[in-house]
Amino acid sequence: MAYSLLYVSKTLLEYPGGEAEVANIAAASIKRNAELGVTGALVSTGTYFAQLLEGPREGVEALMESINADPRHMQPRIIRIAQEERRFPGWALVYAGYASLVDRHIAPLFSSLPPADAAHLAQRVITMMEGFARLPSA
Ligand SMILES: Cc1cc2nc3c(=O)[nH]c(=O)nc-3n(C[C@H](O)[C@H](O)[C@H](O)COP(=O)(O)O)c2cc1C
Incomplete structure (x- = not known):
């Protein structure tokens, strides 16, 4: 069973322009997430972030600790998700x-x-998030 968290947070990025920074975050995350065996999805709305992290508990918690301390957002609210299987297998x-x-x-x-x-x-x-992941542009 994959250990999974969804957190939501409020962005501190300035928009427009913040999209490019989020794309940088996502690109930089792929390597570390893959090394930790963590998969998931990140949504940025311009006001909020929402991110699902799923995988080994140590990996998910290590990432969440870094993300919690990131000055690009605030007030992360973490919700433990009960799920039997990964929702984004193969997606760092x-x-x-x-x-x-x-x-x-x-x-x-x-x-x-x-x-x-x-x-x-x-x-x-x-x-x-699963719907976005199925879009050709995702
Ligand atoms: C909304 C948001 C989501 C992030 N998601 C990830 C992620 O999935 N993986 C990752 O390695 N870093 C992610 N980061 C970046 C981390 O907060 C952190 O900068 C990076 O992991 C480096 O960690 P360190 O400062 O502990 O070395 C995210 C940052 C933000 C603001």
């Missing part, structure tokens, strides 16, 4: 790109929600 990181329509699904995750509701919303964000 899918960069799902600029996706402002995801904002309204991410925003409520910053409020205090019952865990079941947070888990439900998190699953919806992950399903959207």
